[in-house]
Amino acid sequence: MKxxxxxxxxxxxxxxxxxxxxxVSAREAYIGTFHHLCETYADHFKLDWVVLSAKHGFxxxxxxxxxxxxxxxxxxSNQIVTGDFLANQVKNKHLDVFPRIVVLTGRKYKPFISAAFSLPNPEIVYPLEGCKGIGHMQQRLKTAVAxxxxxHSV
Incomplete structure (x- = not known):
């Protein structure tokens, strides 16, 4: 399943x-450690990926x-994208073709992702949920790749 x-x-x-x-491209723009580990994870397990930005959306x-x-x-802030904006991007960028969404973010993103993918309803998994902070999340990603x-469920 893709x-x-x-x-x-x-x-x-x-x-x-x-x-x-x-x-620059989104692939080049974000250079933080956690972002890099998430991108490495997605590439390693051959997952299509998007960045979720509070300003630009997907x-x-x-x-x-x-x-x-x-x-x-x-x-x-009035610069933060809305759920409606994200839902439109899901449709316009053809992100609605995926039956499963693997979310490698903290919980602050959850309401925005739920709003964006409300219809159709794909399976949404949060494999970093329950981690006790960014260090724990980073370690889980590093270990998974290593x-x-x-x-995430495959």
Missing amino acids: SLCIIPCGKKKIWDKQADVGP LLPKDIVPENYDVTFNQK NDTPI
């Missing part, structure tokens, strides 16, 4: 190291991120 993996964007971005780099690896930003799902043992 799965879509949703990975978080992260605060650390390429512009933090190279301020004048200009627009970004395919080749989608362009125009510039640096600092918007998170934790804050109150041992070639997925943490």
Whole structure:
């Protein structure tokens, strides 16, 4: 069964190291450790993946991120994408063809993912749920790749 993996964007971005780099693909934009581990996990287990950004919504690896930003799902801001916006992206980017969604994010993303994938209703799994913080999440991802043992149901 083909799965879509949703990975978080992260605060650390390429512009933090190279301020004048200009627009880049989503694959290049996010450079934080947790994001990198999630991307490595998805690639290792041959999962199609998208980044979930509070500002841009779902970004395919080749989608362009125009510039640096600092918007998170934790804050109150009119720059945060809505559930309706995400649901439209699911349809327009053909993310609704996947019968299973593997979500490698923290719990703050859960309401947005639920709103985005309300219809049709794919199976949504959160294999990092129950982890006791970012360090535990990172260790689970590293171990899964090192041992070639997925943490999501296959």
